[in-house]
Amino acid sequence: MSTNALPRQSDDFPGWYAAVVRRAELAEHSPVRGSMVIRPDGFAIWEAVRSALDERIKATGHRNLYFPLFVPGDVLQREGELVEGFAPEVAVVTRAGGEELAEPLVVRPTSEAQFWSTYAGWIRSYRDLPLLYNQWANVVRWELRPRLFLRTTEFLWQEGHTAHATQAEAMAEVLRILHEVYADAVERVLAIPVLRGRKSAAERFPGAVETFTLEALMRDGKALQSATSHYLGQRFSEAYGVTYTDAAGAQQHPYGTSWGASTRLIGGLIMAHGDDRGLRLPPAVAPVQAVVVPVGNDPGVAEAAPSLCAAIRAAGVRAHLDDRDHVRPGAKYHEWELRGVPLRIELGPRDLAAGRAVVVRRDSAARRETSLDRLPGLVGGMLDEVQASLFADALTFRDSRTLRPSGYAQMRDFLAVAGGMAVAPWCGDAACERRVKDETKATIRCLPVDRGWSGGDCIVCGRAATEEATWAQAY
Amino acid sequence: MSTNALPRQSDDFPGWYAAVVRRAELAEHSPVRGSMVIRPDGFAIWEAVRSALDERIKATGHRNLYFPLFVPGDVLQREGELVEGFAPEVAVVTRAGGEELAEPLVVRPTSEAQFWSTYAGWIRSYRDLPLLYNQWANVVRWELRPRLFLRTTEFLWQEGHTAHATQAEAMAEVLRILHEVYADAVERVLAIPVLRGRKSAAERFPGAVETFTLEALMRDGKALQSATSHYLGQRFSEAYGVTYTDAAGAQQHPYGTSWGASTRLIGGLIMAHGDDRGLRLPPAVAPVQAVVVPVGNDPGVAEAAPSLCAAIRAAGVRAHLDDRDHVRPGAKYHEWELRGVPLRIELGPRDLAAGRAVVVRRDSAARRETSLDRLPGLVGGMLDEVQASLFADALTFRDSRTLRPSGYAQMRDFLAVAGGMAVAPWCGDAACERRVKDETKATIRCLPVDRGWSGGDCIVCGRAATEEATWAQAY
Numbered sequence: 001m002s003t004n005a006l007p008r009q010s011d012d013f014p015g016w017y018a019a020v021v022r023r024a025e026l027a028e029h030s031p032v033r034g035s036m037v038i039r040p041d042g043f044a045i046w047e048a049v050r051s052a053l054d055e056r057i058k059a060t061g062h063r064n065l066y067f068p069l070f071v072p073g074d075v076l077q078r079e080g081e082l083v084e085g086f087a088p089e090v091a092v093v094t095r096a097g098g099e100e101l102a103e104p105l106v107v108r109p110t111s112e113a114q115f116w117s118t119y120a121g122w123i124r125s126y127r128d129l130p131l132l133y134n135q136w137a138n139v140v141r142w143e144l145r146p147r148l149f150l151r152t153t154e155f156l157w158q159e160g161h162t163a164h165a166t167q168a169e170a171m172a173e174v175l176r177i178l179h180e181v182y183a184d185a186v187e188r189v190l191a192i193p194v195l196r197g198r199k200s201a202a203e204r205f206p207g208a209v210e211t212f213t214l215e216a217l218m219r220d221g222k223a224l225q226s227a228t229s230h231y232l233g234q235r236f237s238e239a240y241g242v243t244y245t246d247a248a249g250a251q252q253h254p255y256g257t258s259w260g261a262s263t264r265l266i267g268g269l270i271m272a273h274g275d276d277r278g279l280r281l282p283p284a285v286a287p288v289q290a291v292v293v294p295v296g297n298d299p300g301v302a303e304a305a306p307s308l309c310a311a312i313r314a315a316g317v318r319a320h321l322d323d324r325d326h327v328r329p330g331a332k333y334h335e336w337e338l339r340g341v342p343l344r345i346e347l348g349p350r351d352l353a354a355g356r357a358v359v360v361r362r363d364s365a366a367r368r369e370t371s372l373d374r375l376p377g378l379v380g381g382m383l384d385e386v387q388a389s390l391f392a393d394a395l396t397f398r399d400s401r402t403l404r405p406s407g408y409a410q411m412r413d414f415l416a417v418a419g420g421m422a423v424a425p426w427c428g429d430a431a432c433e434r435r436v437k438d439e440t441k442a443t444i445r446c447l448p449v450d451r452g453w454s455g456g457d458c459i460v461c462g463r464a465a466t467e468e469a470t471w472a473q474a475y
Numbered sequence: 476m477s478t479n480a481l482p483r484q485s486d487d488f489p490g491w492y493a494a495v496v497r498r499a500e501l502a503e504h505s506p507v508r509g510s511m512v513i514r515p516d517g518f519a520i521w522e523a524v525r526s527a528l529d530e531r532i533k534a535t536g537h538r539n540l541y542f543p544l545f546v547p548g549d550v551l552q553r554e555g556e557l558v559e560g561f562a563p564e565v566a567v568v569t570r571a572g573g574e575e576l577a578e579p580l581v582v583r584p585t586s587e588a589q590f591w592s593t594y595a596g597w598i599r600s601y602r603d604l605p606l607l608y609n610q611w612a613n614v615v616r617w618e619l620r621p622r623l624f625l626r627t628t629e630f631l632w633q634e635g636h637t638a639h640a641t642q643a644e645a646m647a648e649v650l651r652i653l654h655e656v657y658a659d660a661v662e663r664v665l666a667i668p669v670l671r672g673r674k675s676a677a678e679r680f681p682g683a684v685e686t687f688t689l690e691a692l693m694r695d696g697k698a699l700q701s702a703t704s705h706y707l708g709q710r711f712s713e714a715y716g717v718t719y720t721d722a723a724g725a726q727q728h729p730y731g732t733s734w735g736a737s738t739r740l741i742g743g744l745i746m747a748h749g750d751d752r753g754l755r756l757p758p759a760v761a762p763v764q765a766v767v768v769p770v771g772n773d774p775g776v777a778e779a780a781p782s783l784c785a786a787i788r789a790a791g792v793r794a795h796l797d798d799r800d801h802v803r804p805g806a807k808y809h810e811w812e813l814r815g816v817p818l819r820i821e822l823g824p825r826d827l828a829a830g831r832a833v834v835v836r837r838d839s840a841a842r843r844e845t846s847l848d849r850l851p852g853l854v855g856g857m858l859d860e861v862q863a864s865l866f867a868d869a870l871t872f873r874d875s876r877t878l879r880p881s882g883y884a885q886m887r888d889f890l891a892v893a894g895g896m897a898v899a900p901w902c903g904d905a906a907c908e909r910r911v912k913d914e915t916k917a918t919i920r921c922l923p924v925d926r927g928w929s930g931g932d933c934i935v936c937g938r939a940a941t942e943e944a945t946w947a948q949a950y
Binding site: 030039042047065105117118121142156 | 564
């Protein structure tokens with residue numbers, strides 16, 4: 001790994017992002033357009049994110065299952081809006097087993113079609129409801145301007161697909177997922193503060209009646225949609241002929257939801273916390289939480305460092321000993337800073353003689369001398385501090401980049417130039433939404449979860465507003 | 476779920492298998508030829524199998540990562556034997572993003588090509604070795620005669636791909652995976668005894684120098700290849716131009732291994748343990764380990780059953796309360812037997828009055844009265860007994876179906892008619908192997924891990940044998 005400086009975030013944020021992903025060995029482009037190889041450090045982060053989500057998905061009563069990668073074209077086409085939304089992005093298998101296929105197969109861009117065509121056979125009576133199912137899978141959406149983790153042709157995600165007897169139950173499910181699964185995991189585990197809201201019609205998932213979202217602010221002032229939860233109404237149950245017999249014996253169409261979060265979250269993690277020296281990983285997802293670096297060519301240190309590392313590991317911390325003898329301590333410090341390891345523990349001959357080590361926090365660069373005896377017992381608490389600090393930093397940053405504009409001109413300049421989130425009343429008219437987009441590239445990232453009058457005039461046209469929108473440029 | 480009897484194993488084993496998979500709701504066929512939907516109970520088993528393997532893969536020093544689903548045709552074609560072996564089975568994407576692709580993409584049938592073409596960029600010096608990487612992924616091999624879990628167009632698996640400085644290290648890796656990862660997980664967790672061995676040239680993985688295998692005997696007397704571990708020599712490093720600089724400064728090609736286990740193991744689990752009443756699941760992988768069934772329409776029982784179930788759950792057991800009021804206890808018993816739940820706990824009014832419950836083992840049908848107070852503390856031990864019993868049963872069955880034939884005629888009749896494993900000396904000539912296959916449908920399932928003289932004459936041709944082969948018909 002080269003030790004050249006990274007591009008500065010303030011000079012070239014996209015260049016900084018690409019360099020960090022490559023040099024921290026999180027991922028790289030593959031020879032297939034738009035696809036990526038997720039390297040072990042990137043994948044270890046994904047495993048931590050996946051566990052955090054999977055635990056919460058199961059704790060809220062859902063079970064995992066698995067549907068096929070391929071969708072027959074005619075199955076996909078039964079729900080018009082969905083197929084239209086994804087048509088330009090799909091990859092199609094036309095040859096298999098040495099022959100041209102009579103019926104081409106679409107590689108799943110999302111799996112509503114498969115789930116609902118199969119649910120027709122699984123749902124008979126109200127006793128079969130709700131179905132609360134989720135799958136972890138790869139999906140493919142052809143991507144012409146790929147960016148690692150953020151927009152890739154193939155990505156990994158989970159997609160939940162549930163069926164309910166009533167509209168109220170389905171809507172409760174959509175919000176439970178938004179709050180108890182997604183927001184909880186993203187805030188507590190990824191340490192990224194999120195806005196929870198509803199999408200405008202223009203930004204809604206194709207096929208959804210209502211889309212809810214989590215929006216997070218990145219350090220370049222752009223927003224990242226971090227997870228979505230959709231209320232599907234009866235659209236899919238009607239399109240796929242799914243009915244159930246209710247307790248009174250009548251045939252009904254169940255109500256559906258779907259919801260997903262993907263490897264895109266890793267992109268969010270990088271851009272929400274990283275600084276000019278590289279990644280800053282929240283301890284909860286860091287593959288290495290503490291690295292022990294022996295300093296100086298000293299036999300006593302060479303002997304003591306592995307025991308120190310083992311003692312820290314025994315305390316339940318993912319600790320790593322960097323005992324490479326062909327790399328100098330300074331180069332190691334740079335490398336582990338780039339890789340975002342939350343704590344660095346330096347142990348030199350004078351430290352050892354004094355019975356102490358120096359602990360350096362990646363997030364704040366704070367240094368602290370700690371006695372070797374007490375160190376293993378203290379690392380867990382220090383990691384908790386780093387986790388809390390990263391969340392607090394990101395929240396402070398978001399507050400500093402959130403504007404309640406006094407007029408349209410101020411909002412326009414803020415969104416187009418400074419970058420950040422603008423919160424202002426909106427009349428609900430798509431024409432005003434379009435005008436902001438045309439003039440600033442910013443879109444409505446979200447509306448309040450509950451519809452309601454905000455008590456102001458539309459920031460764009462001055463007519464009475466129906467709610468308060470949050471605008472930002474977005475990934 | 477219907478309560479009709481299953482086909483008997485002895486009358487119609489394939490019919491029994493298909494009925495169990497469908498009625499226990501493990502999986503079903505999808506509209507895409509050869510693909511399957513893995514239902515929640517089937518997927519929960521897979522999650523348990525996957526954890527058992529993943530733990531062992533990580534404990535032996537490997538890390539997970541992820542390579543793309545699609546392989547460019549020219550990357551795949553650089554290793555001749557591999558591409559030839561898989562050519563008839565691949566699915567090809569020719570259209571994507573609304574256009575015909577200039578270069579069609581193959582959906583991965585296995586990932587040696589991608590790993591090795593990328594390893595060229597990751598390996599520079601001996602310090603970069605070994606690379607010990609694994610991925611969990613879906614792969615596609617076009618299947619004309621699909622059977623759920625056993626042979627499906629798409630299946631889930633893990634594939635390890637490692638690179639080593641020396642031949643000895645690579646061979647040690649291949650055997651470590653066979654013994655410490657695969658055999659350990661299959662025997663201890665799936666409770667299936669396995670033969671560990673080497674494949675004959677005719678049965679080797681395309682591209683491998685040597686293939687090692689686990690072979691398990693199913694209850695119809697056929698063998699199932701349960702996992703394989705391949706020594707690749709320098710074939711892939713040469714084909715993909717992967718070299719490293721050794722400590723003396725010379726350029727060398729590293730040695731490779733690859734190894735995989737898949738959802739096929741679930742098929743093995745069903746066929747190694749199941750009986751005429753349905754599944755018999757080893758507790759270690761059972762989604763429900765103990766089911767509590769209240770008997771009789773009694774308010775006391777209706778109140779006591781949930782607390783009993785909760786107490787068992789609190790003891791760390793996956794317990795389920797079947798309190799459906801529209802299904803009678805007898806039908807519940809049949810259903811949970813079909814689903815293979817290791818322990819059924821019956822609680823009726825007379826039991827409750829006497830302060831006891833009845834515990835029925837699925838594997839042996841043994842009934843045991845146990846006091847309600849002590850029951851939650853005893854369930855863990857009872858589950859251990861079931862786990863051990865299932866393994867012992869399968870071992871006894873395999874012993875009863877393993878023959879050391881005294882002559883070729885006896886072996887031929889045994890393999891063609893009775894079914895089972897025949898162990899006999901072999902001269903090493905592919906012609907003798909072919910003759911057995913032509914006359915009995917049986918193939919050499921494995922040879923001893925270490926090559927060596929067995930001290931006998933070839934069971935087929937009478938010439939001096941070079942080793943002892945195990946023959947069986949196989950899935």
